[in-house]
Amino acid sequence: MPNLARKLPAGAAPARKRSTTRLEARIPSALKEIIEEASKLTGHSSVTSYIVQTLQESASRAVQESRLSRLAAAESADFVQALLTPAAPTQALQSAFARYRDQVR
Amino acid sequence: MPYRFEPLDSARHDRTGFCCTSAALTAYLQKQARKDAERHLAATFIMIEEADPSRIVGYYTLSNYTVELAELPAEPARRLPRYPRLPATLLGRLARSKDFPGTGQLLLMDALARAYAQAGGSGSLAIVAEAKDEWALGFYHKYGFQQLGAEGNRVFLPMKVIGRLIAPSG
Numbered sequence: 001m002p003n004l005a006r007k008l009p010a011g012a013a014p015a016r017k018r019s020t021t022r023l024e025a026r027i028p029s030a031l032k033e034i035i036e037e038a039s040k041l042t043g044h045s046s047v048t049s050y051i052v053q054t055l056q057e058s059a060s061r062a063v064q065e066s067r068l069s070r071l072a073a074a075e076s077a078d079f080v081q082a083l084l085t086p087a088a089p090t091q092a093l094q095s096a097f098a099r100y101r102d103q104v105r
Numbered sequence: 106m107p108y109r110f111e112p113l114d115s116a117r118h119d120r121t122g123f124c125c126t127s128a129a130l131t132a133y134l135q136k137q138a139r140k141d142a143e144r145h146l147a148a149t150f151i152m153i154e155e156a157d158p159s160r161i162v163g164y165y166t167l168s169n170y171t172v173e174l175a176e177l178p179a180e181p182a183r184r185l186p187r188y189p190r191l192p193a194t195l196l197g198r199l200a201r202s203k204d205f206p207g208t209g210q211l212l213l214m215d216a217l218a219r220a221y222a223q224a225g226g227s228g229s230l231a232i233v234a235e236a237k238d239e240w241a242l243g244f245y246h247k248y249g250f251q252q253l254g255a256e257g258n259r260v261f262l263p264m265k266v267i268g269r270l271i272a273p274s275g
Contacts, residue, residue: 063146067195068171069233075254076174076189079261082251083191083230086265090249097270100214104108105155 106154108162108208110215113149115139123161123202127237130200134164141166147197150219152212163201163212167220170195170233172253172261192227193261194220196234213248221267231261 027035039050071079089097111118120135138149147168151161174189196216201208220232234250236242236258250260 068173069254070173071175071254073175083263086263089266089270093248096210097214100211
């Protein structure tokens with residue numbers, strides 16, 4: 001079973017006892033046979049350990065994806081251009097920031 | 106009426122009393138924000154009135170973000186780091202209470218100022234916002250955000266623009 005405990009920064013309170021929960025899913029018998037075969041081929045001691053590891057990897061990737069934008073060539077050029085030659089703040093931005101300075105401590 | 110911003114503190118801020126026009130954004134603050142902060146996935150900042158510091162006026166979240174570039178034409182690329190992954194800051198969520206119309210722009214301004222102040226340490230080059238609908242897209246465009254890539258719902262503002270706003274002479 002892969003270690004799912006979350007990382008804590010040094011000095012943080014000790015992790016609470018790791019809680020677990022059940023996850024169930026009905027799947028076609030044929031799919032289960034494939035999963036059993038795959039877990040053997042990849043050296044897992046049980047189908048569960050194979051499923052947990054595979055799911056964890058896939059879930060981490062999904063989270064990572066949502067924290068990254070991949071730009072095509074033309075879009076990259078536009079982005080870099082905007083960083084190198086930034087526009088002046090719009091009138092709306094300047095007014096909003098003046099209000100912010102006035103109303104927020 | 107002076108306002109203040111603070112990191113989310115579930116002991117002091119009344120999350121259950123908060124309600125905005127989006128059920129998803131209301132639920133995020135009530136059920137997920139604290140967990141995400143514990144896991145260092147996203148930090149939530151709360152806007153309050155000084156006179157009533159437990160009542161939440163609005164909130165926003167910041168997290169680290171990456172913009173991956175395609176191979177660039179030689180000219181602009183020469184002036185940038187060689188690796189094509191640029192650090193940015195994600196403004197993932199921004200919501201104000203139904204009871205406080207007109208405070209959305211103050212939430213955005215604090216997010217910009219905070220992202221800019223943190224950028225020195227993290228090297229962030231731009232703030233990226235996720236617009237959940239057409240209205241939100243118009244909101245960000247008004248303040249100078251530009252489209253990021255082709256996806257349509259992500260927009261960005263270079264840190265240098267925020268720098269000009271905060272220190273116009275610099």
